[in-house]
Amino acid sequence: MDCSHVFDFKVSRLIVVFTLFLAFFFVTPLLYAQEDTLKTTEAAHAEPEAEKKFNLGKFALHHVADSHSWHVFGDYTIGLPVILYTPAGLVTFNASDFHGDDDAKVVVERAGQRFVSVHDKIYYASAQANEHGAYAEHDAAGKVKNARPLDFSITKNVCTLLLSVVLLLAVFLKVANGYKVRKGKSPRGIQSWFEPLIMFVRDDIAIPNLGHKYERFMPYLLTVFFFIWFNNMLGLIPFLPGGANLTGNISITVVLATITFLLVNFNGNKYYWKHIFTPDVPWWLYIVLVPVEIIGIFTKPIALAIRLFANITAGHILVLALIGLIFVFNSVFVSFVSVPFALFIYGIELLVAFIQAFIFTILSALFIGMAVEDHH
Amino acid sequence: MITGSIAAIGAGLAAIGAGMGIGKIGSSAMEGIARQPEAASKIQTAMLIAAAFVEAVALFAVVVALV
Numbered sequence: 460m461d462c463s464h465v466f467d468f469k470v471s472r473l474i475v476v477f478t479l480f481l482a483f484f485f486v487t488p489l490l491y492a493q494e495d496t497l498k499t500t501e502a503a504h505a506e507p508e509a510e511k512k513f514n515l516g517k518f519a520l521h522h523v524a525d526s527h528s529w530h531v532f533g534d535y536t537i538g539l540p541v542i543l544y545t546p547a548g549l550v551t552f553n554a555s556d557f558h559g560d561d562d563a564k565v566v567v568e569r570a571g572q573r574f575v576s577v578h579d580k581i582y583y584a585s586a587q588a589n590e591h592g593a594y595a596e597h598d599a600a601g602k603v604k605n606a607r608p609l610d611f612s613i614t615k616n617v618c619t620l621l622l623s624v625v626l627l628l629a630v631f632l633k634v635a636n637g638y639k640v641r642k643g644k645s646p647r648g649i650q651s652w653f654e655p656l657i658m659f660v661r662d663d664i665a666i667p668n669l670g671h672k673y674e675r676f677m678p679y680l681l682t683v684f685f686f687i688w689f690n691n692m693l694g695l696i697p698f699l700p701g702g703a704n705l706t707g708n709i710s711i712t713v714v715l716a717t718i719t720f721l722l723v724n725f726n727g728n729k730y731y732w733k734h735i736f737t738p739d740v741p742w743w744l745y746i747v748l749v750p751v752e753i754i755g756i757f758t759k760p761i762a763l764a765i766r767l768f769a770n771i772t773a774g775h776i777l778v779l780a781l782i783g784l785i786f787v788f789n790s791v792f793v794s795f796v797s798v799p800f801a802l803f804i805y806g807i808e809l810l811v812a813f814i815q816a817f818i819f820t821i822l823s824a825l826f827i828g829m830a831v832e833d834h835h
Numbered sequence: 836m837i838t839g840s841i842a843a844i845g846a847g848l849a850a851i852g853a854g855m856g857i858g859k860i861g862s863s864a865m866e867g868i869a870r871q872p873e874a875a876s877k878i879q880t881a882m883l884i885a886a887a888f889v890e891a892v893a894l895f896a897v898v899v900a901l902v
Contacts, residue, residue, distance in 0.1 A: 663880065762891055769894035818887040821880070 513786045519779040523704045523772055525616045526579045527554035531699055534559075539618060543581060544609035545572055554612075563595035563603075577603050581610055616711070619703035623690050631685070660684050664821045668828035676827055679722060683715060684820040691771060691812030695805065706815075707771035709764065716764035719823040724756065727830040759826055763819060770815050774808045842900040849896030856889035 529537040538555025547570050554576075556567045563575035566584045573584035575594045582605035584594040596604040630649065634657075637650035646654045660681055665673040690711075693701040705711055735752040737745075781801040785793045864882035868875045 663876075667880075765895060765898065766887065766891040769898050770890070773894060773897055814883060814887075818883065821884060822887070825884075 513783070513789075515780060515783045515787055518783050518786075519776045521578075522779050523707055523775045524579060525614045525703075525708060527557075527576065527581070527612060527614055528559075529615050529618065529699065529702070539615065540613045541581065542611045542613065543574070544611060545570070547572060550574075550608070562591075563593040566594050572608075574608070575605075580607065581612075582607050615703040616705050616708055619690070619693060619701070619705045620711075622700065623686065623693060623705070626693075627685060627689060656685075657681060660820065664817070664824050668821065668824040669831070670828070672831055676722070676824065679718070680820050680824055683718075683823060684816050687715070687767065687819055688813060688816035691816060692809075694771065694775070695808055695812060704771065704775055706767055707775055709768045712764040712768040715767070715819070716760035719763060719826060720757075720760040722823075723759075723826045723830045726827060728833075730832065730834045731830045759822075763822055767815055767819055770811060774804070774811055778804050778808070846896050846900035849893045853889055853893030856892075857886050860885050860889065 527539055527541060529539060531537060536555070536559060538553045538557075541552055541554050543550045550569045550572065552567055552569050557565050557576045561576055561578060563577045563582070563584070565575070567574045573594070574581050575584040576582075577595050580603075582595055582603055585596055585605060588594050589596065598604050630653070633648075634650050634653050637646060637648070641647065645651075661673070661677065664684070665677055665680055669676055687706055690705045694704050694706060696702060735756070736749060738748055738752070740748060778801050781797045781804065784797045785791070860882055864878050867878045871878075
């Protein structure tokens with residue numbers, strides 16, 4: 460089945476696709492935009508003007524976390540669809556129904572059930588408000604005690620995931636089509652930009668680690684390399700198309716590492732399994748070695764997942780912490796130091812975005828290579 | 836008055852360890868490249884992989900400190 464003609468567009472058509480994609484999320488928020496600003500100004504006036512201490516840790520963690528709304532600028536945020544699975548069936552509404560509330564003060568009632576939002580998580584609302592006017596109960600450690608519905612929402616990360624899928628499909632179907640149409644001829648347009656990168660993955664990552672069996676694993680290695688790289692770069696864009704920290708989300712990296720784990724173990728040949736269960740050592744060493752090797756099967760992908768997650772998250776937190784210093788010292792002069800530093804870290808992050816994609820891919824290739832290697 | 840948690844000290848110690856490790860990797864790689872400039876690309880790849888392993892340990896510490 461060849462559907463590639465559907466995606467056989469020029470750059471102008473690419474822009475149309477993006478616009479439609481974004482328009483999907485812009486439609487509802489426009490209705491709420493005005494109401495939103497009204498609410499927030501009200502809230503700002505209602506709160507006492509007591510100097511609240513700026514909490515750098517909370518600020519940084521809030522910005523690297525997933526969210527039900529997409530912040531654009533100032534008071535303007537796009538509410539994303541919330542999809543909840545409750546005993547009464549699926550419940551859907553827009554996150555802007557909370558009017559930017561994040562302390563369980565606004566209750567959304569749908570299908571006879573009441574929901575509140577606390578720190579970008581949706582809970583069932585309590586029957587009565589507590590002394591702070593919040594419809595949520597907290598325990599001694601500050602955790603919310605209310606029950607949570609199953610949350611299948613299209614969050615910021617899910618949006619970015621879909622966006623990156625559209626982006627990757629658009630770019631690579633065009634590149635692939637270029638090879639089909641101009642077979643054996645020199646590349647043109649965006650194709651010439653991606654050819655060296657594809658060659659790099661093949662010649663520097665796949666062939667040295669996988670040998671003559673490299674062709675079977677090229678699709679996976681190319682996909683994972685460009686998926687991680689594109690998403691790292693999208694995460695570095697501070698405003699709308701980017702702004703979500705997708706590769707800094709542990710669930711995404713765990714899924715990627717799990718795919719590598721499955722590939723390694725389903726492609727492992729008898730030498731791979733022999734090496735784990737009956738290595739060439741005296742039999743009494745098996746007591747130590749076999750458990751270690753079995754643990755090793757699992758620690759490799761876990762390390763892969765945590766490495767990517769921690770690298771990207773640490774980079775984002777670093778930039779946010781440097782910017783946050785301005786608010787910690789509450790002085791504009793700090794920005795003369797912290798902004799150039801943040802810019803410098805951003806430059807490093809561009810490099811790290813590539814290196815982490817490269818490391819993930821090369822280690823996947825290395826692990827697969829160790830599993831499929833012939834005996835020598 | 837000192838506030839904060841002991842986890843920060845742990846994260847700092849891990850950063851020292853990782854810094855020394857990556858420094859050693861970088862210096863050795865540079866020596867290697869100076870001796871054999873034609874092997875530079877191979878040395879660089881191996882260096883990055885080794886650095887990633889060292890870095891991962893430091894980042895585990897950061898994650899533990901955050902949690």
